[in-house]
Amino acid sequence: xxxxxxxxxxxxxxPRHPDLKINSKEPFNAEPHRSALVxxxxxxxxxxxxxxxxxxxxxxDLSRYTVSISGLVNKSIQLSxxxxxxxxxYNVTATLQCAGNRRTAMSNVRKVRGVGWDISALGTATWGxxxxxxxxxxxxxxxxxxxxxxxxxxxxxxxVDKCKEEKGGPYTASIPLKQATDPDADVLLAYEMNGEVLNxxxxxxxRVVVPGVIGARSVKWLDSINIKEExxxxxxxxxxxKMFPPTVDWDNINWSTRRPQMDFPVQSAICTLEDVDVIKExxxxxxxxxxxxxxxxxxxxxxxxxxxKTWVEARRYQKDNVAYVSDGPQSDKWAWVLFxxxxxxxxxxxILAKAVDSAANxxxxxxxxxxxxxxxxxxxxxxxxxxxxxxxxxxxx
Ligand SMILES: Nc1nc2c(c(=O)[nH]1)N[C@H]1C(S)=C(S)[C@@H](COP(=O)(O)O)O[C@H]1N2
Ligand SMILES: [Mo]
Numbered sequence: 001x002x003x004x005x006x007x008x009x010x011x012x013x014x015p016r017h018p019d020l021k022i023n024s025k026e027p028f029n030a031e032p033h034r035s036a037l038v039x040x041x042x043x044x045x046x047x048x049x050x051x052x053x054x055x056x057x058x059x060x061d062l063s064r065y066t067v068s069i070s071g072l073v074n075k076s077i078q079l080s081x082x083x084x085x086x087x088x089x090y091n092v093t094a095t096l097q098c099a100g101n102r103r104t105a106m107s108n109v110r111k112v113r114g115v116g117w118d119i120s121a122l123g124t125a126t127w128g129x130x131x132x133x134x135x136x137x138x139x140x141x142x143x144x145x146x147x148x149x150x151x152x153x154x155x156x157x158x159x160v161d162k163c164k165e166e167k168g169g170p171y172t173a174s175i176p177l178k179q180a181t182d183p184d185a186d187v188l189l190a191y192e193m194n195g196e197v198l199n200x201x202x203x204x205x206x207r208v209v210v211p212g213v214i215g216a217r218s219v220k221w222l223d224s225i226n227i228k229e230e231x232x233x234x235x236x237x238x239x240x241x242k243m244f245p246p247t248v249d250w251d252n253i254n255w256s257t258r259r260p261q262m263d264f265p266v267q268s269a270i271c272t273l274e275d276v277d278v279i280k281e282x283x284x285x286x287x288x289x290x291x292x293x294x295x296x297x298x299x300x301x302x303x304x305x306x307x308x309k310t311w312v313e314a315r316r317y318q319k320d321n322v323a324y325v326s327d328g329p330q331s332d333k334w335a336w337v338l339f340x341x342x343x344x345x346x347x348x349x350x351i352l353a354k355a356v357d358s359a360a361n362x363x364x365x366x367x368x369x370x371x372x373x374x375x376x377x378x379x380x381x382x383x384x385x386x387x388x389x390x391x392x393x394x395x396x397x
Contacts, residue, residue: 297326
């Protein structure tokens with residue numbers, strides 16, 4: 001019996017924290033309450049969003065588990081967990097963000113297809129594992145290669161889960177060989193999350209973590225790695241997770257005209273308030289997260305409490321006692337930045353947040369301008385409408 005198998009139904013799902021907000025039960029898709037995100041810089045595993053496309057795979061006997069590496073290599077190999085553990089171990093603190101984060105707000109403009117997510121389809125963990133660049137050296141691919149001697153240019157990851165989008169086949173994705181063999185890109189085959197053995201929901205026994213890139217490329221329950229000339233042709237690379245202009249809809253879509261989304265753009269959201277909230281006039285602490293893709297840091301987070309007429313800069317932080325400097329040597333380049341500001345909240349305010357990354361990219365003002373049929377990458381300014389407690393009845397307080 002192989003080391004890693006996928007059930008065909010949902011009878012053997014792992015236990016989950018009861019406080020998660022469930023967006024779809026089967027497959028299990030859930031996110032924490034937004035306030036849980038800013039309670040700590042590192043997201044506890046229980047409160048880390050869970051994004052699945054089928055029943056959760058399981059391992060009966062870890063000693064039989066292997067991951068194969070084949071395709072355009074001179075000699076295919078099979079690695080056991082022992083072989084992976086024997087490679088140098090790296091701990092990389094990185095935020096995973098689903099491309100569908102904040103999709104619900106995009107659907108409010110015009111209906112989009114996909115699991116509805118509020119603002120918590122992301123989390124930050126310290127991932128422990130081997131670097132993919134070290135693993136690929138075992139099949140004779142040197143560091144910083146763009147093409148192998150046999151013409152391989154892409155590294156495909158294949159899982160074992162049964163996804164209906166793949167007609168019962170497994171989840172797949174690929175990244176360019178150049179990124180996979182670059183030690184500074186920090187692509188991991190991870191077996192630990194926050195110092196604990198990876199759990200079933202997050203990819204036990206081994207998953208890919210591609211920092212700075214939409215979560216969809218970080219394949220869980222890794223079964224095999226293929227070196228290919230072309231990028232992966234699977235559903236989730238070719239017929240999903242692509243960004244279309246607002247004029248494209250389901251009746252005129254041509255998937256092959258766009259590239260699979262990789263890096264995510266600059267993003268931020270306020271986590272201490274609901275989108276429509278009732279708070280007293282006066283001072284209030286506003287806190288949230290900001291992040292950008294491709295390893296770019298967060299240069300600034302601007303907050304407004306008057307619908308964008310005036311702005312103040314929020315304090316940014318990652319670790320205690322270390323001043324956050326975007327792209328600084330002490331900063332975690334693949335992780336979010338938390339922010340906070342204390343503001344005067346006038347009556348009937350609209351509170352806004354927008355972040356600027358280290359390449360001076362700014363979030364778009366309106367969700368209408370970036371609407372797309374799959375509802376991905378809603379990075380528009382996060383808006384919170386305040387109804388002051390004095391202007392609503394006591395019963396609503
Ligand atoms: N095998 C497999 N890998 C997968 C998925 C999946 O359904 N199956 N979902 C992807 C998506 S869309 C995201 S956003 C992340 C979510 O990772 P998490 O559940 O650990 O938060 O895993 C990715 N890797
Ligand atoms: Mo995702």
